[in-house]
């Protein structure tokens with residue numbers, strides 16, 4: 279198969295938009311730019327991009343696809359379609375499933391479903407402990423052999439320091455990162471949103487910032503002790519950013535991600551008590567939000583990840599004390615980042631693309647996130663000119679639990695290619 283994408287634009291490292299065509303052959307990039315000769319080449323397909331932006335396929339190191347166990351919320355098929363619609367071509371799925379893929383056999387079962395159903399490249403995380411309880415470590419040697427690229431208990435924190443220490447020591451042996459949802463449950467006190475002026479106003483139990491940051495502080499010292507690569511999920515507080523910045527300066531191998539919703543919204547955007555404003559960690563204060571932006575800009579925060587966390591409509595259409603934590607993100611991330619940060623001049627387009635492609639790929643040595651000659655034709659194409667409203671009926675995901683429904687954005691995905699094949703195309 280030979281494909282030609284014509285009249286696109288790519289962004290270079292200086293943030294210049296450069297007119298470009300892309301020649302794809304047998305699923306690989308054959309040529310990119312304007313100075314290659316295609317005369318005499320019989321293309322199977324020529325697609326006119328009419329000036330749209332071409333990026334490497336986006337990389338999301340944090341999604342929840344809910345299969346097996348909660349397939350009414352999402353499946354590997356629908357989740358990967360949602361990812362493709364967002365321009366993602368490589369995503370990493372969390373193991374808070376039922377059953378938890380905590381044995382080599384269960385892990386292999388999920389991988390079989392991925393092989394069968396996924397429309398983008400999906401990497402399954404292995405858990406740190408059996409059933410995500412902070413007790414017995416999984417067989418890290420066996421799971422590494424079975425293809426686990428990293429270990430995480432996302433959804434819950436590892437509650438005891440001793441378990442985390444042993445997990446880090448073991449993961450370091452196999453050169454695998456420990457990826458941490460940091461939340462000290464003894465500091466939770468039944469909270470359902472950030473503890474601050476809005477929780478007081480709404481009369482809802484708050485989650486203090488130290489619930490997250492104190493566990494990061496503990497883990498950073500254990501990471502220093504063990505030499506493991508320690509990656510922090512969804513950082514949300516200014517204290518978390520501060521201690522990660524200090525740890526990086528001290529030479530600890532720590533990295534972290536931030537979610538679009540924590541960069542864009544704060545507690546002050548919670549207009550009323552509804553489940554779609556509830557996620558873990560919660561929307562924090564405006565000073566926290568600013569610290570996350572600063573953290574990206576100074577390199578403390580390494581990349582952007584969605585934490586795509588689908589839940590059923592009825593589960594989320596409840597008050598915040600009752601609804602489960604989590605919002606969907608795959609289908610809105612690029613448009614939100616473009617609209618809120620690039621258009622407003624806070625980040626450059628090149629920076630946003632970097633944080634959503636090469637940066638996350640480099641963290642875990644994923645073969646993704648770059649356009650290289652001879653490399654896989656994993657590409658996304660975005661149209662940047664048209665304003666549209668985020669509409670839940672459009673979602674490829676089974677779920678549409680997000681507070682961004684109705685928001686007007688720019689940056690619609692036109693096309694997503696995985697190994698040169700269409701994974702998502704607008705209007706199809």
Ligand SMILES: NC(=O)N[C@@H](CC(=O)O)C(=O)O
Pocket residue numbers: 342374432433434459556557558559585587588603604605
């Ligand atoms: N982020 C969330 O609010 N929820 C996630 C779990 C998690 O990422 O911690 C989920 O699985 O629903």
Ligand SMILES: [Zn+2]
Pocket residue numbers: 432433434459460511512558559
């Ligand atoms: Zn989490």
Ligand SMILES: [Zn+2]
Pocket residue numbers: 340341342372432433585587
């Ligand atoms: Zn998560």
